[in-house]
Structures are given as C-alpha cells and as structure tokens.
Amino acid sequence: NDGSVTATPVDAYDSEYLCPVSIDGQILALEFDSGSSDLWVFSTSLPLSQQKGHVIFDPSKSKNWKALSGYTWNITYGDKSGASGTVGTDVVTVGGTSVSGQAVEIATQVSSQFVSDTANNGLLGLAFSSINTVKPQKQKTFFDLAKPSLSSPVFTADLKHHAPGTYDFGTINSAKYTGAITYTNVVTSKGFWEFTGSGYAVGNGSFVSSSIDAIADTGTTLIYLPDAVVTAYYQQVSGASYDSSQGGYTFPCSATLPNLTLGIGSYRAVVPGQYINYSPRGSKCFGGVQSNTGIGFSIYGDVFLKSQFVIFDGSSTPRLGFASK
Numbered sequence: 001n002d003g004s005v006t007a008t009p010v011d012a013y014d015s016e017y018l019c020p021v022s023i024d025g026q027i028l029a030l031e032f033d034s035g036s037s038d039l040w041v042f043s044t045s046l047p048l049s050q051q052k053g054h055v056i057f058d059p060s061k062s063k064n065w066k067a068l069s070g071y072t073w074n075i076t077y078g079d080k081s082g083a084s085g086t087v088g089t090d091v092v093t094v095g096g097t098s099v100s101g102q103a104v105e106i107a108t109q110v111s112s113q114f115v116s117d118t119a120n121n122g123l124l125g126l127a128f129s130s131i132n133t134v135k136p137q138k139q140k141t142f143f144d145l146a147k148p149s150l151s152s153p154v155f156t157a158d159l160k161h162h163a164p165g166t167y168d169f170g171t172i173n174s175a176k177y178t179g180a181i182t183y184t185n186v187v188t189s190k191g192f193w194e195f196t197g198s199g200y201a202v203g204n205g206s207f208v209s210s211s212i213d214a215i216a217d218t219g220t221t222l223i224y225l226p227d228a229v230v231t232a233y234y235q236q237v238s239g240a241s242y243d244s245s246q247g248g249y250t251f252p253c254s255a256t257l258p259n260l261t262l263g264i265g266s267y268r269a270v271v272p273g274q275y276i277n278y279s280p281r282g283s284k285c286f287g288g289v290q291s292n293t294g295i296g297f298s299i300y301g302d303v304f305l306k307s308q309f310v311i312f313d314g315s316s317t318p319r320l321g322f323a324s325k
C-alpha cells in the first residue's frame with residue numbers, strides 16, 4: 001500500500017525536514033535521512049535530562065513491541081553527532097504505508113546536538129540496509145521492508161523552500177514535476193545513494209564538464225562540492241570570503257547570489273541563488289554551498305534536493321531520477 005507523508009521544515013532555514021511516523025499508534029516527528037539506514041527514536045530509556053522537550057516512544061505501551069534481546073546499535077554521523085541503544089521490532093506506519101517487524105532502535109544515549117534539537121525525535125534511515133548499525137545482525141530499513149507492498153519499489157522526495165513538501169512511497173506522482181525525468185546510475189558500495197554529477201555552471205556562465213562523485217542526502221542541510229566549484233561560485237558573490245571562524249563561506253546578507261546549475265547527465269539542475277543564502281551568521285550570511293574537503297565525496301543535500309523532484313528507485317538496479325518542478 002502506497003503512502004505519502006508531509007515533510008515540514010524544522011526552522012526558517014530549512015535546516016532539516018521532519019515527518020510524522022506512527023509506531024504502533026505513538027506518533028513521533030522523525031528526520032527522513034537518505035544518508036543513513038537506522039530508524040531510531042527518543043525513548044523512555046534515555047536519561048530524563050536528554051528526554052526533556054522531546055516526544056518520547058514508550059515500548060511498554062506498545063502491544064506489538066517485541067524486544068530483540070542482546071541487540072544494540074551505535075551510530076556516528078558525518079557531522080559527528082550520534083546516538084546508541086537497544087532494539088526491538090514494532091508496526092511502523094508512514095502515510096498510508098505500514099510495515100510490521102520493523103526494527104525500531106531505542107536510544108539510551110544521544111549526543112548534545114540531538115538533545116537540543118527538540119523538534120527532532122529520531123531518524124528514519126532511507127539509505128541502503130548494508131550500513132545499518134544494529135549488532136549482532138543488521139536490520140532492514142523501512143523502505144526495504146515496505147518495497148514488496150508498494151506498487152513500485154520507489155520513494156520520491158518533493159522537499160520545498162521554506163514550505164512543507166512530501167515523501168511518497170510506491171508511486172511517482174506526475175503532478176509533482178515538469179518535463180522529463182533524467183535517471184542516473186547509483187553505486188551502492190558505500191551504502192549511500194551515490195552517483196556521478198556531470199559538471200556545473202555559475203549564474204549565466206558556461207557549463208564546466210567535470211565528474212563529481214556525490215551522494216543524494218536528505219539528512220544533510222547544505223551542498224558540499226569540490227573546492228574548484230565552490231571558489232568559482234563565490235567569486236561571483238561580491239563581499240564573499242571563507243571565514244574560518246564560521247567554518248565556511250559567508251557574504252553580506254544583501255548580496256545577490258547567482259544560480260548554481262549542477263549537471264546530471266545531460267540534465268541541468270538549477271538551484272536558485274536565493275536557496276544558497278542559507279542563514280544569517282554573525283554580521284554576515286552563511287552560504288548554502290560549501291567545500292567537501294575532508295568528506296571524501298560531494299553531498300547534494302537539502303539546498304539542492306528542494307530545487308528538484310527526486311526519485312529514489314530501489315529496483316534491482318538502483319538509480320536516482322531528477323526532474324524540474
């Protein structure tokens with residue numbers, strides 16, 4: 001049974017998007033993350049100080065809860081945030097899509113970034129199950145468990161700028177995009193939705209062909225690209241500079257930002273310049289495009305994804321589809 005769920009920006013900067021998820025009737029707002037593969041929740045097993053302000057899952061109140069004795073999980077994300085705990089299974093419903101036997105990872109410890117982000121009550125991972133962190137046996141993602149019941153083994157992301165969007169499971173809603181969908185192959189060896197971009201253009205400048213190894217990551221806020229692209233971009237922004245104290249490129253908040261075009265095959269995905277004015281930071285504004293140095297690949301995060309209609313095709317040959325909207 002196909003489903004559709006609203007993805008609501010957590011703040012005025014679209015720093016993350018949260019979706020309501022039902023765990024045997026207990027509804028929590030979770031961050032859908034195509035860059036990881038664990039479904040974990042704030043729980044009654046956390047210290048009270050870490051529970052404060054969050055919606056808490058209480059397994060003792062769930063009729064369908066089955067503890068997995070001796071199973072544990074421990075995850076560290078790219079931004080060094082993390083969480084860990086124990087595991088059970090339960091019935092998990094997202095929009096109209098319900099799965100039973102879903103591994104629900106109960107947090108017994110979460111890092112300070114999660115404690116302070118009180119709108120976020122956990123994550124629903126949508127990357128490949130190969131990178132699920134549960135031991136002694138890794139567990140399947142919601143998408144993997146839902147696939148057999150979906151009309152087609154896909155989910156789509158229609159995130160929006162400063163507005164609620166949707167994740168759909170099982171169907172590609174042609175009312176949500178314009179023109180043709182361009183598909184590109186995915187490499188799953190790192191467990192991510194990883195693909196090769198074909199190049200970039202800054203503003204009305206000419207397109208530069210170059211292979212960009214990237215992942216499509218709904219759990220990452222910004223776009224992280226090779227230095228050559230990032231310097232070329234901010235050269236077109238008057239007053240822009242790399243500010244090591246802020247950890248990235250900043251510019252005067254009054255600056256006019258050029259569009260950034262990112263190639264996917266022959267398709268040209270246009271990120272509006274205004275999406276790249278991410279947020280005020282100190283006396284300047286912080287850029288939505290930053291360097292991928294230290295990450296090992298590029299990340300097409302929410303600043304990019306919200307400019308597109310994106311198909312995550314989980315068929316036997318996984319691929320990503322992109323269309324304008």
Ligand SMILES: O[C@H](COCc1ccccc1F)CN1CCCC1
Nearest residue numbers: 033035077078079080217219220295
């Ligand atoms: O940790 C991510 C952002 O990390 C970016 C990233 C992704 C993949 C590899 C290396 C990286 F730096 C954001 N969190 C994910 C879940 C909560 C927020």
